Amino acid sequence: MSDLILDPVKLDRLADVAIQTGLNLQPGQDLIITAPVEALPLVRRITASAYKAGAGLVTPILSDGEISKARFEHARDGSFDSAPDWLYEGMAKAYSNNAARLAIVGEDPMLLAECDPAKVAQAGKANAKAYKPALKKISNFEINWSIVSYPTKAWAMRVFPDLKPQEAVDRLADAIFAASRVDLDDPVAAWADHNATLRDRSDWLNSKRFDALHFTGPGTDLVVGLADDHEWHGGASQAQNGITCNPNIPTEEVFTTPHANRINGRVRATKPLSHQGSLIKDIEMVFKDGRAIEARASQGEAVLQELIKTDEGAARLGEVALVPYQSPISASGLLFFNTLYDENAACHIALGQCYSKCFVGGAALSENEIAQRGGNSSLIHVDWMIGGAETDIDGIMADGTKVPVFRNGNWAE
Amino acid sequence: MSDLILDPVKLDRLADVAIQTGLNLQPGQDLIITAPVEALPLVRRITASAYKAGAGLVTPILSDGEISKARFEHARDGSFDSAPDWLYEGMAKAYSNNAARLAIVGEDPMLLAECDPAKVAQAGKANAKAYKPALKKISNFEINWSIVSYPTKAWAMRVFPDLKPQEAVDRLADAIFAASRVDLDDPVAAWADHNATLRDRSDWLNSKRFDALHFTGPGTDLVVGLADDHEWHGGASQAQNGITCNPNIPTEEVFTTPHANRINGRVRATKPLSHQGSLIKDIEMVFKDGRAIEARASQGEAVLQELIKTDEGAARLGEVALVPYQSPISASGLLFFNTLYDENAACHIALGQCYSKCFVGGAALSENEIAQRGGNSSLIHVDWMIGGAETDIDGIMADGTKVPVFRNGNWAE
Numbered sequence: 001m002s003d004l005i006l007d008p009v010k011l012d013r014l015a016d017v018a019i020q021t022g023l024n025l026q027p028g029q030d031l032i033i034t035a036p037v038e039a040l041p042l043v044r045r046i047t048a049s050a051y052k053a054g055a056g057l058v059t060p061i062l063s064d065g066e067i068s069k070a071r072f073e074h075a076r077d078g079s080f081d082s083a084p085d086w087l088y089e090g091m092a093k094a095y096s097n098n099a100a101r102l103a104i105v106g107e108d109p110m111l112l113a114e115c116d117p118a119k120v121a122q123a124g125k126a127n128a129k130a131y132k133p134a135l136k137k138i139s140n141f142e143i144n145w146s147i148v149s150y151p152t153k154a155w156a157m158r159v160f161p162d163l164k165p166q167e168a169v170d171r172l173a174d175a176i177f178a179a180s181r182v183d184l185d186d187p188v189a190a191w192a193d194h195n196a197t198l199r200d201r202s203d204w205l206n207s208k209r210f211d212a213l214h215f216t217g218p219g220t221d222l223v224v225g226l227a228d229d230h231e232w233h234g235g236a237s238q239a240q241n242g243i244t245c246n247p248n249i250p251t252e253e254v255f256t257t258p259h260a261n262r263i264n265g266r267v268r269a270t271k272p273l274s275h276q277g278s279l280i281k282d283i284e285m286v287f288k289d290g291r292a293i294e295a296r297a298s299q300g301e302a303v304l305q306e307l308i309k310t311d312e313g314a315a316r317l318g319e320v321a322l323v324p325y326q327s328p329i330s331a332s333g334l335l336f337f338n339t340l341y342d343e344n345a346a347c348h349i350a351l352g353q354c355y356s357k358c359f360v361g362g363a364a365l366s367e368n369e370i371a372q373r374g375g376n377s378s379l380i381h382v383d384w385m386i387g388g389a390e391t392d393i394d395g396i397m398a399d400g401t402k403v404p405v406f407r408n409g410n411w412a413e
Numbered sequence: 414m415s416d417l418i419l420d421p422v423k424l425d426r427l428a429d430v431a432i433q434t435g436l437n438l439q440p441g442q443d444l445i446i447t448a449p450v451e452a453l454p455l456v457r458r459i460t461a462s463a464y465k466a467g468a469g470l471v472t473p474i475l476s477d478g479e480i481s482k483a484r485f486e487h488a489r490d491g492s493f494d495s496a497p498d499w500l501y502e503g504m505a506k507a508y509s510n511n512a513a514r515l516a517i518v519g520e521d522p523m524l525l526a527e528c529d530p531a532k533v534a535q536a537g538k539a540n541a542k543a544y545k546p547a548l549k550k551i552s553n554f555e556i557n558w559s560i561v562s563y564p565t566k567a568w569a570m571r572v573f574p575d576l577k578p579q580e581a582v583d584r585l586a587d588a589i590f591a592a593s594r595v596d597l598d599d600p601v602a603a604w605a606d607h608n609a610t611l612r613d614r615s616d617w618l619n620s621k622r623f624d625a626l627h628f629t630g631p632g633t634d635l636v637v638g639l640a641d642d643h644e645w646h647g648g649a650s651q652a653q654n655g656i657t658c659n660p661n662i663p664t665e666e667v668f669t670t671p672h673a674n675r676i677n678g679r680v681r682a683t684k685p686l687s688h689q690g691s692l693i694k695d696i697e698m699v700f701k702d703g704r705a706i707e708a709r710a711s712q713g714e715a716v717l718q719e720l721i722k723t724d725e726g727a728a729r730l731g732e733v734a735l736v737p738y739q740s741p742i743s744a745s746g747l748l749f750f751n752t753l754y755d756e757n758a759a760c761h762i763a764l765g766q767c768y769s770k771c772f773v774g775g776a777a778l779s780e781n782e783i784a785q786r787g788g789n790s791s792l793i794h795v796d797w798m799i800g801g802a803e804t805d806i807d808g809i810m811a812d813g814t815k816v817p818v819f820r821n822g823n824w825a826e
Contacts, residue, residue, distance in 0.1 A: 030495070037475060038448055044479045051487035058484070059497045062450060062475040066457045071471070074464035082443070082474045086510075090503035203511075 004153060004169045006041065013182035014148065015045035018053025019053050021098050021191040022146030022249045027054030032094055035104035037062045039150035042104060061087075065111045065154065068277075071123070072115035074337070080122040083130035092134035092357070098241055101138060101145040107355075109337035112277025112399035121306035124276050128310070128379035130411035139381070141237065141357045144245035149176055149340055160338050179250040179329050179341065180402075192248065202254045205232040206379035208403060210395035213320065215347070218268065219284065224320050224349070225291040227374035229360040232256045240363050252329060252344040255321035257358040259374030261290035263317055270346055271385040274337040278303045283384060290316050292351075308351065313378030319350035319358075325389050325409025339383050347387025417566060419454065426595035427561065428458035432466050435662045436513045437557030440467030443585045444725050445507055448517035450475045452563035455517060472507075474500075478524045478567065481690075484536070485528035496543035503617045503650030505547040511654055514551060514558040521567035522713075522750035525690025534719035537689050537801055540721070541792040554650065554770045557658035558735040562589055562753055571750050573574075592663035592754065604659065611648035614735075614824070615667045618645040621816060623808035626733065628760070630804040631681065631696065637651065637733050637762070637803040638675025640787035653776050665742060665757040668734035670771040672787030675704035683759055685800040687750040690702040691716045696797060702728050721764065732763035738802050738822025752796050758821070760800025765793035 019025050035043050040062070044339070047058045071080075095101060112120050116406040127134075138145050156168035163171065163239045177183045215222045234254035238244045269283035270406050280300035283290045292315040317407040321347055323330070330345035354375040356362040371377060393406035404412035432438050444463050448456045453475070460471045484493075508514060523531050543550075551558050570582035576584065590596045592605040628635045647667035651657045682696035693713035698705045705728040710717045719760040721728040736743070736759055759786035769775040775783070784790060806819035817825035 027489075028492070037453060040450060040477060044477070047480045048483045048487055051483055051489075054489055056488075056492055057495045057497060060480055062477075064453060064457065064473065064475075067460045067471070070461045070464055075469075076464075076467055078439070079441070079469055082470045084470060084507075085508040087472060087500075088504035089506075090499035093502075094497075094499040113696055151568065201508065268632055322583065343742070369488065 004166050006151070006169070006173050007076070007177070010173075010177045010182050010397070011042055011045055014180055014189050015049040016179065016188045016251060017051040017180060017182055018046050018102060018146060018190065020188050022148055022246050023102060023144050024243050024245045024314035025050055025053050025055055025100055025144070026243060028056050030056040030094065030097070030099035031058045032091060032099050033058065033060045033102045033104065034302060035060060035062055035150070036107050036152055037064045038152040038154070039104045039106055042150045046102065046301065049094070065108050069111060069115065072112060072119050080119045081126050083127040085130045088131045088134045092137060095134060095137040095143050095155070098135050098143060100143055103147045105147060105148050105338060105340055106150040106152040106155050106265070108152070108277070109158050110277060110279055111154070113279060115277070117302040118279065118307055120276055121303070125310055125379065130349060132379060139240045139353060139355055140363070141355070143241050144239045144243040146245055146247055146249060148180065149251045149338065151176055155338065158304045159334060172233055172333040175332055175334055178332070179344070181207060181250070187265060195235035195246070198251070198254060198346050202232035202234045205254060205256070208395055208397070211398045212262065212396040213405065214394045214396055214402070215267065215386065215391065217270075217388060220267045220386060220391070221285065222265035223396070224317070225259035225374070226320075227257040227259045227354070227359065230256045231358050231360050233361065237357065248340060248344065250341075250344055252327040253321040253323045253348075255319055255358065257354040257375050258317045258320045258349070259290065259375060260316045260376035263287040263290045267349070267386050269384050269386060271335060271342050271389040273382070273384045274304060274339065275300075275307065275382060279337065282302050287388045291315070307380065307382060310380050311378050313376045314352055314380050316351070316378070317349050318352045318354035318376040318378065318381055319383065321348050322382070322393070322406065323347050323387060324406070324411055325387065325391070342385050343383045346385040347391060347393070348383045348385045350383040352376065352378035352382055418578050419564070419582070419586050420590070423586075423590045423595050424455055424458055426600050428455060428462040429594055430558060430593060430595055430600045430604065430662060431515060431561045432462040433601050434562055434659050436515055436557050436683060437656050437658045438466050438513055438557070439656060441469050443469040443512035444471045444515060445501065445504060445512050446471065446473045446515045448475055448563070449520050449565060451478045451519045451565040451567070452519055455563045456560070459515065460563065461615050477520050481599070482524060482528065485525060485532050493532045494539050496536070496540040496545045501547050503542045505550060507733060508547060508550040508556050511556060516754055517563050518560060518751060519563040519565040519568050519779070521565070521690070522571050522687035523692055524567070526692065528690070530691065530719055531713040533689055533691070534716070537623065538792065545792060551816045552766055552768055554652045554768070556654050557652045557656040558600035559658055559660055559662060560753055561593065561662045562751065562795060564589055568625070568751065569688060572747060586690045588745055588747055591619055591745070592757070594663070599626055601669060608648035611664070611667055615645035615647045618667060618669070621810070622811055623806055623816070624811045625675065625809040626818065627807040627809055627815070628680065628799065628804065630801060632802070633680045633799060635676070635678035635680040635700065635799075636736055637730070638672035638787070639733075640670040640672045640772065642768070642786050643669045644771050644773050644775065650770065661753060661757070663742060663754070663757055665740040666734040666736045666761075668732055668771065670729045670767040670788050671762070672703065673726070673729045673732045673789035674787060676703045677702040680762070680799050682797050682799060684755050684799040685750065686795070687752065687798045688713075688716060688720065692750065693717050706727070720793065722746070722793060723793050724791050727765055727793050729761050729764070729789045729791070731765045731767035731791065731794055732796065734761050734796070735806070735819065736760050736800060737824055738762040738800065738804070755798050756796045759798040760804060760806070761796045761798045763794050763796040765789065765795055
């Protein structure tokens with residue numbers, strides 16, 4: 001555990017942003033917080049902020065990287081098929097009773113890099129299966145939820161390997177505070193402004209009703225067909241319980257659902273992907289009729305191959321998201337090895353499950369109706385970054401007309 | 414969080430004692446560990462030891478005193494009736510699936526001393542209600558379970574208020590290591606010897622079939638009627654899942670079930686009781702026909718009054734236990750403000766729920782059959798210490814014959 005010191009004023013503001021902007025927690029609402037144990041200083045502040053906002057009961061579920069790793073080091077072969085079903089079923093039940101959910105991320109992005117990828121993948125799949133009922137309530141936006149981050153020492157040392165621990169944590173903390181807008185005097189107001197900007201972008205995309213997006217860039221020539229009745233979203237979002245929340249702090253993306261059978265071409269990742277404690281570098285994939293028929297990586301290819309084998313939908317896309325190259329997180333020039341940050345610094349796509357929210361009237365659609373419209377289904381949802389300074393994107397209308405969307409990594413207009 | 418250093422060899426041995434002697438964890442068995450977050454160094458070692466012993470999945474549930482306290486400082490009036498039902502129901506389900514359960518204790522014994530006792534009691538009662546289905550599986554010994562301790566800084570500073578933190582933690586750690594027998598080269602073998610001694614004592618008591626015990630000492634003149642078909646236990650115990658475990662590490666007691674309606678006389682506590690983060694000092698109670706009709710304390714009397722008002726059984730006894738004054742923990746001369754230690758340094762009684770195990774054939778008895786034999790029922794089970802250097806105990810046979818059991822605090826023979 002780290003006893004490194006962080007700016008208490010900004011931590012307090014981050015806690016308030018998490019409760020007021022991220023969750024918009026309502027009086028009487030219960031809250032479940034998941035966090036790495038190193039994030040305890042932030043968990044404590046968020047708990048206090050939640051109770052001050054009238055929270056019912058706050059329940060933290062703290063995890064520890066060393067304990068996670070011990071399993072892969074010491075547990076018996078054949079024991080990696082189990083998961084804490086009882087805990088995830090309980091969470092799902094709490095969400096059914098309108099508990100809000102906050103995830104604090106900040107784990108070591110390479111925690112399990114030395115472990116057997118087959119064991120990690122097997123455990124990951126068992127976990128995803130057990131977690132699915134709870135995750136569904138989140139991906140269907142049944143409740144207000146959010147993700148924020150905390151600069152743990154292990155994470156900071158991956159981002160700034162040449163710095164001393166306190167310096168590395170300070171630098172990462174500064175980046176988190178800036179991206180989360182808590183370096184401003186009134187972060188909650190700043191978030192309201194930012195949400196308005198993202199809403200303008202998604203409104204424009206929704207008005208266009210593109211049939212597909214065509215991504216080009218170094219190593220990339222990819223046509224991403226969009227799902228029928230797809231809807232773009234970004235920033236604040238109203239959950240089915242009526243509460244408008246900001247599911248990611250920070251967020252710079254607008255996103256929607258691609259069509260599971262209409263992805264064609266070649267795509268090269270522009271940033272490494274940290275997945276289940278391993279780093280996957282230089283991903284290249286070829287898609288045909290929605291399915292990844294080739295998948296390579298210069299590092300972590302075994303992890304990638306296990307990932308897309310998870311189930312039928314794991315080799316198809318469930319999300320496409322647009323983030324300008326000049327967005328603040330991208331402009332920091334940092335590589336975070338953390339999806340919450342790296343996906344908000346670059347256009348990205350996600351393998352796996354789609355969001356029902358990204359359909360017109362999505363909350364009312366059955367799984368079957370979502371599938372009929374081209375929505376993908378999977379145990380996984382893994383974002384990876386495909387945008388950079390040279391990314392161009394055209395929107396393709398149903399009649400074949402092309403509309404510039406991105407030029408040289410940024411909004412065309 | 415504390416970065417204070419503890420002897421890694423003895424911590425490793427304590428972890429092994431917890432898994433091998435405390436739980437006797439079986440290959441393939443899942444394990445749930447509850448612990449204060451400061452005990453993480455021990456939780457990590459216990460997890461590794463569990464996986465090495467063939468554990469299925471180890472799930473730690475870490476708690477934090479500051480977070481617990483934040484609720485009483487900031488949450489709204491009227492919000493103290495709720496508990497994390499979903500979490501406790503999940504635990505009960507895991508126990509039903511034969512998961513073992515390890516509690517690591519070491520919280521600040523006075524964490525909530527400054528909080529409103531009514532709020533703490535209300536939350537405690539709601540928690541006890543929600544936890545009852547899970548606790549029942551433990552108090553009925555359906556699964557193997559154990560409790561061990563960890564010397565947190567907050568606890569150590571209560572035991573040694575005049576020492577510096579590292580010295581206080583070292584002293585408390587030494588006491589814990591000695592009492593847990595991990596200062597010996599083969600702690601697991603030492604526990605086997607100790608269990609044999611405790612079994613001899615409980616065998617003797619069972620052979621006597623006393624109708625009651627008569628406690629005398631300073632401020633104490635108490636007749637504790639024993640339940641019909643009561644059975645004495647101590648040390649290792651076979652759970653209903655067939656696994657023999659040591660539910661307390663350390664343990665020095667032999668214990669059985671008193672009769673809920675046959676306690677008469679006056680009793681004075683010989684040590685303070687730490688309950689729900691408050692200290693209750695100099696407890697004095699008068700019992701009539703099993704019920705506490707008077708209850709006083711020089712400190713924390715409000716907490717005590719709330720406690721015995723929890724439900725009808727909360728003012729009656731569910732356990733009586735014998736611990737000689739010369740037992741090692743008592744001989745340390747320390748006051749631990751922690752029931753796991755203080756109850757193993759003195760004869761004690763418990764208000765509240767009885768153990769079904771402490772009846773002949775108890776596992777097969779219904780709640781009604783237990784009640785008919787004089788077993789008490791309650792949401793609480795709170796031990797407090799009534800034995801000291803001057804304690805005498807007579808066993809009273811059904812025909813009125815008296816047999817010396819304790820003289821001057823120790824076994825009469």
